[in-house]
Amino acid sequence: MRKTCLLSMHELASRDDRVVFIGSDITKRDLERMAEGYPDRFFLEGIYEQHIVGMAAGMALEGKIPYVNTIATFLTRRCYEQVLLDLGMHRLPVRLIGSGGGVVYAPLGSTHLANEDMAILRAIPNMTIVAPCDADEMKRLMPATLAWKDPIYIRLAKGGDRVVSRPELGFEIGCAIPLREGREGLFVTTGITTQLALDAAEQIQQETGRSWGVLHMHTVKPLDVEGLLRTVSGVQAVITVEEHTVVGGLGSAVAEVLMESAVVRKVPFKRIGFPDVFTDEFGSQDDIMGKYGISVEGLKQTARELGKGAGTGFGLQR
Amino acid sequence: MAVKLDRRSIDLRREVVQILERSRRGHIGSTFSLIEITRVLFDDVMRYDPANPRWDGRDRLVFSKGHGCLALYTLLADKGFFPHDELYRFCGFGSILGGHPEYGKTPGVEASTGALGHGLSMAVGMALAARIDRKPHRVFAVLGDGECDEGSVWEAALSAGKHRLASLTAIIDYNKMQSYGPTREVQDLEPFADKWRSFGFAVREADGHDVDAMRSLLTALPFDSGKPGVLICHTVKGRGIPSIENDPSWHHKTKLKESELALLYNELDAQS
Numbered sequence: 001m002r003k004t005c006l007l008s009m010h011e012l013a014s015r016d017d018r019v020v021f022i023g024s025d026i027t028k029r030d031l032e033r034m035a036e037g038y039p040d041r042f043f044l045e046g047i048y049e050q051h052i053v054g055m056a057a058g059m060a061l062e063g064k065i066p067y068v069n070t071i072a073t074f075l076t077r078r079c080y081e082q083v084l085l086d087l088g089m090h091r092l093p094v095r096l097i098g099s100g101g102g103v104v105y106a107p108l109g110s111t112h113l114a115n116e117d118m119a120i121l122r123a124i125p126n127m128t129i130v131a132p133c134d135a136d137e138m139k140r141l142m143p144a145t146l147a148w149k150d151p152i153y154i155r156l157a158k159g160g161d162r163v164v165s166r167p168e169l170g171f172e173i174g175c176a177i178p179l180r181e182g183r184e185g186l187f188v189t190t191g192i193t194t195q196l197a198l199d200a201a202e203q204i205q206q207e208t209g210r211s212w213g214v215l216h217m218h219t220v221k222p223l224d225v226e227g228l229l230r231t232v233s234g235v236q237a238v239i240t241v242e243e244h245t246v247v248g249g250l251g252s253a254v255a256e257v258l259m260e261s262a263v264v265r266k267v268p269f270k271r272i273g274f275p276d277v278f279t280d281e282f283g284s285q286d287d288i289m290g291k292y293g294i295s296v297e298g299l300k301q302t303a304r305e306l307g308k309g310a311g312t313g314f315g316l317q318r
Numbered sequence: 319m320a321v322k323l324d325r326r327s328i329d330l331r332r333e334v335v336q337i338l339e340r341s342r343r344g345h346i347g348s349t350f351s352l353i354e355i356t357r358v359l360f361d362d363v364m365r366y367d368p369a370n371p372r373w374d375g376r377d378r379l380v381f382s383k384g385h386g387c388l389a390l391y392t393l394l395a396d397k398g399f400f401p402h403d404e405l406y407r408f409c410g411f412g413s414i415l416g417g418h419p420e421y422g423k424t425p426g427v428e429a430s431t432g433a434l435g436h437g438l439s440m441a442v443g444m445a446l447a448a449r450i451d452r453k454p455h456r457v458f459a460v461l462g463d464g465e466c467d468e469g470s471v472w473e474a475a476l477s478a479g480k481h482r483l484a485s486l487t488a489i490i491d492y493n494k495m496q497s498y499g500p501t502r503e504v505q506d507l508e509p510f511a512d513k514w515r516s517f518g519f520a521v522r523e524a525d526g527h528d529v530d531a532m533r534s535l536l537t538a539l540p541f542d543s544g545k546p547g548v549l550i551c552h553t554v555k556g557r558g559i560p561s562i563e564n565d566p567s568w569h570h571k572t573k574l575k576e577s578e579l580a581l582l583y584n585e586l587d588a589q590s
Binding site: 043045050051056062063064086 | 380420421422428429430433435436438439440441442443444445446447448449450451469470473474476477480
């Protein structure tokens with residue numbers, strides 16, 4: 001996904017002369033064509049995230065579309081005020097490409113884990129947050145970023161994941177994609193958790209005959225409220241899944257919509273994600289996600305537990 | 319021996335006091351230290367078109383010391399960027415002039431500032447964009463001295479030095495007072511010029527109230543054709559009102575009293 005994203009920079013730069021790339025302490029790997037083709041719009045800079053975000057804002061004020069890439073933690077936490085004021089308040093078309101969203105850098109420990117990136121950015125007015133589910137979807141996302149007026153945070157997951165997105169369903173920033181139909185329950189997912197939910201839904205179907213759907217919410221902000229309510233009305237339970245703290249991310253955003261909605265009431269609901277803790281383990285991404293139930297088995301277990309409640313009078317008012 | 323303020327400098331300060339008379343609040347000492355800096359930029363140095371504030375050929379000014387905005391607003395109104403009466407709605411509900419400058423609200427304001435340490439990075443980005451597009455305009459960033467405590471200022475300085483941005487000139491209002499005390503006690507910046515020099519800047523120093531001295535330096539830019547420039551302006555916080563000079567309690571005032579306004583007017587009148 002990272003590779004696909006960075007390789008696409010050359011094409012974007014060739015299509016649009018406003019495109020500028022700024023990397024902070026990264027290699028030229030996968031960016032060689034951009035660097036050779038457009039050297040005056042290619043910047044490899046130092047380890048100063050506050051500065052590169054401000055610098056990107058200055059470029060954008062002059063009509064450029066800067067794509068800024070470094071590790072997700074540093075690109076969101078270290079320079080939060082620059083992101084909020086220089087990008088959000090000015091409504092500038094800067095694209096923040098955060099490498100290693102979630103627990104991709106698991107062995108490196110909590111200093112390198114971006115478990116709250118979406119939560120803190122979601123609090124910034126005018127911010128857009130996109131977490132594609134695979135490399136193919138990344139290919140569809142990148143050209144769409146050229147025409148988007150506001151700042152975008154692009155959350156990169158680990159590479160090499162299998163492709164589950166489908167080209168015939170299209171891609172539009174801010175429009176959720178129903179990847180699987182289901183009457184009994186719905187997984188609302190973002191990023192690579194979509195892959196887990198598709199597997200879990202398939203296994204639930206085969207093992208119990210119950211049908212669970214998957215709504216892939218690649219854009220966490222602005223949330224596709226209409227698409228969410230449309231898909232939710234008709235199911236008996238909703239589970240959100242994210243590789244992120246349950247505080248303030250996708251689960252919170254979906255809960256806010258459901259609680260305030262006049263359409264849906266008392267639908268059994270559960271957020272799957274990291275609890276309000278530092279995850280405090282090393283190992284692999286799968287190890288840490290598995291510990292907190294962000295796994296195919298974890299999703300099935302939560303669906304089973306929620307399903308019990310669904311049969312006891314909770315349901316939807318339509 | 320401090321240079322005497324001329325008629326225009328006194329008049330600009332009187333305008334600021336007239337604004338304060340309506341708003342009853344503002345960063346007074348911080349504004350009075352950079353009246354001459356702002357005046358020289360608008361009177362003698364920068365290219366701009368008040369009738370077309372977004373004219374592409376204009377020089378860019380990032381007022382990173384956002385709390386000194388009364389100096390900026392006064393000069394923008396003086397040059398006709400917006401109607402003069404707007405000044406008297408400073409900080410009011412629905413005003414285009416806030417307690418810190420905001421992009422998109424005020425003609426002539428290039429970037430929203432107020433949180434310190436943001437402006438120099440934005441100015442670096444603007445200068446790099448001009449270089450990409452081979453445009454000849456210059457970029458100026460006005461910084462406060464206390465602002466230079468922020469690490470992000472030095473991040474931007476590293477980067478400006480690396481890119482040899484000769485079209486970029488930082489101007490520092492070195493009044494040696496931050497909000498609650500002298501910089502040498504709160505956070506000493508010395509050797510200040512050496513710091514900038516070591517980051518790759520061509521450094522000049524001037525009396526920041528000496529219009530002629532600053533004009534002669536800033537009309538001969540760049541200081542070095544291969545380096546960004548910095549002009550360290552030695553100034554006095556509250557300059558022009560002897561009773562408030564170097565008094566940190568006048569850094570920012572709210573609920574200004576009639577007696578305080580009278581003091582400001584009287585001491586300005588005494589110099590006219």
